[in-house]
Amino acid sequence: MPKIVQCVPNFSEGRDSTKIERIIDAFRGKAGVKLLDYSSDKDHNRTVVTLVGEPQAVKQAVVAAVGVAKAEIDMTQHEGQHPRMGAVDVVPFIPIKEMTIEECVDLAKETASEMQAQHGVPSFLYEKAASAPHRQNLAKLRKGQFEGMFEKVKQADWLLDYGTDCHPTYGVTAVGARMPLVAFNVLLDTSNLEIANKIARNVRHLNGGLRYVKGIGIDMPERKITQVSMNMTDYTKTPLYRAFELIKVEARRYGVNVIGSEVIGLVPMEAMIQTAEWYLGVEDFSIEQVLEKRMME
Amino acid sequence: MPKIVQCVPNFSEGRDSTKIERIIDAFRGKAGVKLLDYSSDKDHNRTVVTLVGEPQAVKQAVVAAVGVAKAEIDMTQHEGQHPRMGAVDVVPFIPIKEMTIEECVDLAKETASEMQAQHGVPSFLYEKAASAPHRQNLAKLRKGQFEGMFEKVKQADWLLDYGTDCHPTYGVTAVGARMPLVAFNVLLDTSNLEIANKIARNVRHLNGGLRYVKGIGIDMPERKITQVSMNMTDYTKTPLYRAFELIKVEARRYGVNVIGSEVIGLVPMEAMIQTAEWYLGVEDFSIEQVLEKRMME
Numbered sequence: 001m002p003k004i005v006q007c008v009p010n011f012s013e014g015r016d017s018t019k020i021e022r023i024i025d026a027f028r029g030k031a032g033v034k035l036l037d038y039s040s041d042k043d044h045n046r047t048v049v050t051l052v053g054e055p056q057a058v059k060q061a062v063v064a065a066v067g068v069a070k071a072e073i074d075m076t077q078h079e080g081q082h083p084r085m086g087a088v089d090v091v092p093f094i095p096i097k098e099m100t101i102e103e104c105v106d107l108a109k110e111t112a113s114e115m116q117a118q119h120g121v122p123s124f125l126y127e128k129a130a131s132a133p134h135r136q137n138l139a140k141l142r143k144g145q146f147e148g149m150f151e152k153v154k155q156a157d158w159l160l161d162y163g164t165d166c167h168p169t170y171g172v173t174a175v176g177a178r179m180p181l182v183a184f185n186v187l188l189d190t191s192n193l194e195i196a197n198k199i200a201r202n203v204r205h206l207n208g209g210l211r212y213v214k215g216i217g218i219d220m221p222e223r224k225i226t227q228v229s230m231n232m233t234d235y236t237k238t239p240l241y242r243a244f245e246l247i248k249v250e251a252r253r254y255g256v257n258v259i260g261s262e263v264i265g266l267v268p269m270e271a272m273i274q275t276a277e278w279y280l281g282v283e284d285f286s287i288e289q290v291l292e293k294r295m296m297e
Numbered sequence: 298m299p300k301i302v303q304c305v306p307n308f309s310e311g312r313d314s315t316k317i318e319r320i321i322d323a324f325r326g327k328a329g330v331k332l333l334d335y336s337s338d339k340d341h342n343r344t345v346v347t348l349v350g351e352p353q354a355v356k357q358a359v360v361a362a363v364g365v366a367k368a369e370i371d372m373t374q375h376e377g378q379h380p381r382m383g384a385v386d387v388v389p390f391i392p393i394k395e396m397t398i399e400e401c402v403d404l405a406k407e408t409a410s411e412m413q414a415q416h417g418v419p420s421f422l423y424e425k426a427a428s429a430p431h432r433q434n435l436a437k438l439r440k441g442q443f444e445g446m447f448e449k450v451k452q453a454d455w456l457l458d459y460g461t462d463c464h465p466t467y468g469v470t471a472v473g474a475r476m477p478l479v480a481f482n483v484l485l486d487t488s489n490l491e492i493a494n495k496i497a498r499n500v501r502h503l504n505g506g507l508r509y510v511k512g513i514g515i516d517m518p519e520r521k522i523t524q525v526s527m528n529m530t531d532y533t534k535t536p537l538y539r540a541f542e543l544i545k546v547e548a549r550r551y552g553v554n555v556i557g558s559e560v561i562g563l564v565p566m567e568a569m570i571q572t573a574e575w576y577l578g579v580e581d582f583s584i585e586q587v588l589e590k591r592m593m594e
Binding site: 004006034036037052096180187240241244258259260261262263265266267268269272273275276277279280281282283284285289290291292293294295296 | 558
């Protein structure tokens with residue numbers, strides 16, 4: 001059975017379609033690499049790419065794309081709403097099939113090493129690949145962004161894992177490993193953003209909620225409602241139904257009802273199936289009973 | 298994108314492992330054919346095989362297995378609890394990917410034709426492939442079983458679709474096309490089989506219930522409970538959650554509760570995902586958001 005890894009590199013270019021296509025071309029027609037999706041956001045000035053495939057083939061395609069991005073993107077000219085520190089901003093590897101998170105950590109390190117060797121670009125390792133606990137969190141690593149990175153990487157706590165200086169036009173990339181992430185939003189029948197934020201705080205890990213949930217309240221003014229917008233950071237340990245049902249419970253004290261949900265972008269089959277399994281109370285169910293799972297083996 | 302068909306041939310041998318292995322060997326190591334599962338039941342004296350693959354490759358493997366079964370199985374010596382009329386008893390084709398039910402009907406006809414041409418064995422067409430409405434139902438076709446088939450196929454209503462006589466040692470096969478079937482049982486906290494049967498009647502198509510549900514009450518004496526045992530004959534039109542929730546409703550009038558469920562054997566990914574989608578009230582969800590679905594394209 002072949003190992004399958006997912007990689008979701010983020011590029012700091014979301015407006016110039018010629019440049020975007022040159023970057024995406026690095027992922028096309030490569031044996032062992034499947035380009036599942038890419039989407040560009042003009043406000044963020046950023047393109048998010050989703051790849052799956054054989055680990056070494058994915059690594060090589062990413063390293064090639066880093067070379068293209070280095071040539072195409074000048075970070076001294078970049079502006080956009082999304083925080084960023086490099087032309088290739090983040091490169092997370094995610095285990096999909098027959099792979100452990102540890103193997104993804106190794107792949108992240110090999111990739112960062114190749115990026116430096118072939119293109120002379122520097123990297124931090126982050127999340128599960130981080131070289132110290134205070135360097136796991138991407139937001140903390142990226143704080144100061146491209147403009148602040150030249151000074152930041154000279155501080156003892158923030159020395160680069162690969163390279164010694166922030167590259168003058170490319171910046172710095174964060175390369176790491178993490179579990180599949182599910183973007184899951186639960187809709188509330190209140191327009192009161194304060195209530196949505198309170199509920200988000202009650203269910204998220206940071207404030208005493210579920211371990212693998214990050215969440216904030218978000219306004220949806222066109223529908224006069226709000227939502228609890230979540231990142232499910234490990235659905236194998238905190239399933240979608242648990243967050244959904246807990247939000248219903250927390251909403252009760254405000255007289256607010258859950259009216260639906262959204263799943264944004266790609267979701268692993270198992271995240272949905274474990275949820276069906278729970279609602280139906282299926283006894284002794286195995287993911288091996290799923291026809292498509294068996295077909296992929 | 299390649300077409301994928303599923304085929305679930307049933308063989309009238311469930312005891313002699315040497316014979317069973319010779320039959321199963323016809324499905325092994327064939328390009329374009331994946332043997333997903335096979336299981337033999339000694340009481341039924343029957344082996345159920347599950348294959349998926351490219352339509353022509355699956356057809357050829359089935360025709361080869363028919364030749365082996367014809368040589369290995371003598372129906373004049375066969376006894377078992379499950380009704381049967383042929384050494385290969387039924388051959389249903391099921392659309393899985395990029396295939397319509399009509400294409401499965403054509404494949405069923407080609408297969409039955411090849412079975413006759415290569416091995417001289419006769420067939421009925423059944424379900425969606427049936428040559429007349431009264432010949433759709435397998436139980437009706439098979440009534441009289443192997444022993445009664447020699448006379449039955451001489452009646453105007455029951456003439457064979459391929460061949461003219463019941464084969465003296467092989468019997469007759471039913472070859473057909475149907476939608477994927479999900480075996481779904483809902484467990485009740487009553488030991489009263491009469492109540493389970495009443496609920497089954499209320500939810501099944503036959504008596505005024507859901508269109509794509511067949512169901513009966515089944516006793517589970519070791520747990521002192523009962524179940525509504527269902528065949529979901531088209532989950533795309535009658536989803537699992539609808540049957541589950543309707544059984545809860547019907548159970549209320551008997552003061553009975555639903556305590557869980559069972560999914561027996563293989564289940565298509567979409568049958569579980571559409572159920573998760575309903576319970577979470579996911580807005581605008583598309584099966585294309587499922588990572589594994591995209592990987593298979």
